[in-house]
Amino acid sequence: MFFQIIDILGTVAFAVSGVLVAMNKRMDLFGVLIIAFVTAVGGGTLRDMLIGQTPVSWMTNMTYVYVIFGATILAIILKDKINYLRTSLFLFDTIGIGLYTVVGIEKGIQAELHPIICIALGTMTACFGGVIRDILCNEIPVVFRKEIYATACILGGLTYFLLREFMNDTNFVFVIAGLIVIIVRLLAVKLKISLPNLYRDK
Amino acid sequence: MFFQIIDILGTVAFAVSGVLVAMNKRMDLFGVLIIAFVTAVGGGTLRDMLIGQTPVSWMTNMTYVYVIFGATILAIILKDKINYLRTSLFLFDTIGIGLYTVVGIEKGIQAELHPIICIALGTMTACFGGVIRDILCNEIPVVFRKEIYATACILGGLTYFLLREFMNDTNFVFVIAGLIVIIVRLLAVKLKISLPNLYRDK
Amino acid sequence: MFFQIIDILGTVAFAVSGVLVAMNKRMDLFGVLIIAFVTAVGGGTLRDMLIGQTPVSWMTNMTYVYVIFGATILAIILKDKINYLRTSLFLFDTIGIGLYTVVGIEKGIQAELHPIICIALGTMTACFGGVIRDILCNEIPVVFRKEIYATACILGGLTYFLLREFMNDTNFVFVIAGLIVIIVRLLAVKLKISLPNLYRDK
Numbered sequence: 001m002f003f004q005i006i007d008i009l010g011t012v013a014f015a016v017s018g019v020l021v022a023m024n025k026r027m028d029l030f031g032v033l034i035i036a037f038v039t040a041v042g043g044g045t046l047r048d049m050l051i052g053q054t055p056v057s058w059m060t061n062m063t064y065v066y067v068i069f070g071a072t073i074l075a076i077i078l079k080d081k082i083n084y085l086r087t088s089l090f091l092f093d094t095i096g097i098g099l100y101t102v103v104g105i106e107k108g109i110q111a112e113l114h115p116i117i118c119i120a121l122g123t124m125t126a127c128f129g130g131v132i133r134d135i136l137c138n139e140i141p142v143v144f145r146k147e148i149y150a151t152a153c154i155l156g157g158l159t160y161f162l163l164r165e166f167m168n169d170t171n172f173v174f175v176i177a178g179l180i181v182i183i184v185r186l187l188a189v190k191l192k193i194s195l196p197n198l199y200r201d202k
Numbered sequence: 203m204f205f206q207i208i209d210i211l212g213t214v215a216f217a218v219s220g221v222l223v224a225m226n227k228r229m230d231l232f233g234v235l236i237i238a239f240v241t242a243v244g245g246g247t248l249r250d251m252l253i254g255q256t257p258v259s260w261m262t263n264m265t266y267v268y269v270i271f272g273a274t275i276l277a278i279i280l281k282d283k284i285n286y287l288r289t290s291l292f293l294f295d296t297i298g299i300g301l302y303t304v305v306g307i308e309k310g311i312q313a314e315l316h317p318i319i320c321i322a323l324g325t326m327t328a329c330f331g332g333v334i335r336d337i338l339c340n341e342i343p344v345v346f347r348k349e350i351y352a353t354a355c356i357l358g359g360l361t362y363f364l365l366r367e368f369m370n371d372t373n374f375v376f377v378i379a380g381l382i383v384i385i386v387r388l389l390a391v392k393l394k395i396s397l398p399n400l401y402r403d404k
Numbered sequence: 405m406f407f408q409i410i411d412i413l414g415t416v417a418f419a420v421s422g423v424l425v426a427m428n429k430r431m432d433l434f435g436v437l438i439i440a441f442v443t444a445v446g447g448g449t450l451r452d453m454l455i456g457q458t459p460v461s462w463m464t465n466m467t468y469v470y471v472i473f474g475a476t477i478l479a480i481i482l483k484d485k486i487n488y489l490r491t492s493l494f495l496f497d498t499i500g501i502g503l504y505t506v507v508g509i510e511k512g513i514q515a516e517l518h519p520i521i522c523i524a525l526g527t528m529t530a531c532f533g534g535v536i537r538d539i540l541c542n543e544i545p546v547v548f549r550k551e552i553y554a555t556a557c558i559l560g561g562l563t564y565f566l567l568r569e570f571m572n573d574t575n576f577v578f579v580i581a582g583l584i585v586i587i588v589r590l591l592a593v594k595l596k597i598s599l600p601n602l603y604r605d606k
Contacts, residue, residue: 027342034352050449054252055252055253059253136333138340144431144439229544230549234548251454256454261455261517261518264518338548
């Protein structure tokens with residue numbers, strides 16, 4: 001129940017971020033809905049296709065569909081007020097990637113994949129919805145350029161596998177790893193830390 | 203036989219639309235061929251990957267390959283005359299999305315998915331070839347911005363599931379739903395209806 | 405052993421080409437790593453998803469992960485000297501597509517697909533990593549516009565199926581087809597041959 005609420009909050013935050021980007025690109029209602037949907041479920045969809053768990057998860061769980069649809073409609077109606085919600089949405093989004101990261105890792109473990117691959121799946125689950133959103137909107141994905149978003153997921157994933165060496169309570173490890181993702185992301189934004197840019201001329 | 207002819211006409215129309223976009227982007231012969239191919243089969247391919255029906259359908263039915271190859275070569279040869287065919291191509295395309303929508307819905311029903319997911323699969327089958335074409339050509343997908351294309355597919359899908367409540371003859375429902383897609387699209391173009399643009403400033 | 409070394413050299417060349425493109429786009433470390441990864445394994449990943457061989461191959465063979473990670477770090481460190489390595493990298497890349505083409509064809513044959521589809525899978529394995537790299541970097545894929553890259557793969561694939569009619573030693577045919585890809589590509593670059601551009605006005 002607790003995780004389910006977090007999951008829904010994360011989905012709402014992702015969907016709304018999609019709505020905002022799509023509206024800035026002057027898309028019509030259908031376009032906005034698709035971008036919201038893809039932002040929210042794109043990472044998990046790619047993960048499921050790569051490991052062969054099909055039909056992909058949102059197809060067999062209508063909750064996502066209803067939540068994304070509702071969030072999109074609300075975001076469109078409240079579009080002028082959404083700036084006031086920016087802090088809440090940032091928090092939802094941050095909590096969302098923490099959860100999505102651990103969900104992705106769990107799926108990798110269930111498929112008996114190598115820990116590095118599991119961490120990659122967790123990061124993908126959290127970050128690739130935004131990547132596909134940006135590609136559909138004809139932008140270079142923001143996660144490749146500006147933010148410490150993915151790094152937080154990777155650190156959370158490493159924490160997960162490190163702690164599992166010492167602890168048997170996987171639910172507890174699950175929560176700690178998700179919190180690491182959230183804390184790293186919050187600290188990075190607070191302290192304006194970002195990864196080095198590798199551009200060569202200067 | 204009748205459906206097969208419609209299928210081939212739709213495939214031709216989609217492939218030719220790919221050829222035209224690719225030639226405008228100054229692609230070479232290989233690029234044009236790939237864009238034609240992706241436009242024609244991309245939607246069904248994504249659908250098959252999402253529901254896990256692999257190898258995806260065009261890999262086990264060479265008809266598509268030959269039709270797309272032939273249509274591409276013809277379109278390149280006749281490129282200066284293709285403007286005269288614009289109306290025919292528009293009709294083929296419209297008939298094509300009607301058929302593709304219903305084919306996608308059928309696949310979803312076979313995979314025992316929720317009606318909303320089935321409608322999404324139908325719309326995806328009809329529209330996502332064009333989306334992938336536009337991404338490969340570095341454009342924001344036109345279906346997200348300008349046309350009532352996807353809406354026609356969604357309305358056709360809703361019709362399908364509504365009528366199935368009352369009718370047992372699924373073939374008949376199949377045809378009606380496809381016709382709804384076609385009629386909505388024709389009316390929308392005729393009456394210049396489009397979805398509201400949600401851009402916020404003004 | 406011999407093929408494994410070629411495979412690693414090809415993977416290195418693909419990864420480094422990704423690093424260079426990503427650094428020119430001013431991506432951060434995470435972005436550069438993802439682009440390197442996608443360039444090296446993207447074609448094979450798409451192939452595996454299309455034929456339903458999941459988890460896709462790099463998920464169950466950590467060699468690729470380590471090689472790509474190492475090549476990326478080295479390329480970033482040596483970025484100022486990479487121009488001197490350009491000829492070596494071009495050769496690795498060319499040998500790589502020769503091998504990747506034949507690997508893709510083999511996978512198609514194992515899945516009992518039509519020769520034309522097998523050739524498409526081979527070409528996809530060799531070329532689509534670069535296509536995905538270019539899409540993620542917001543460019544029209546270079547393989548659709550400028551080079552005779554894909555044509556070399558297709559000719560190698562045709563050679564494979566022609567020779568198999570007359571020869572029983574599939575390993576030998578494997579090598580010959582790969583060499584055809586390499587030779588065609590080298591000749592095309594040497595003689596500045598490229599596919600005709602089909603742009604219509606003039």
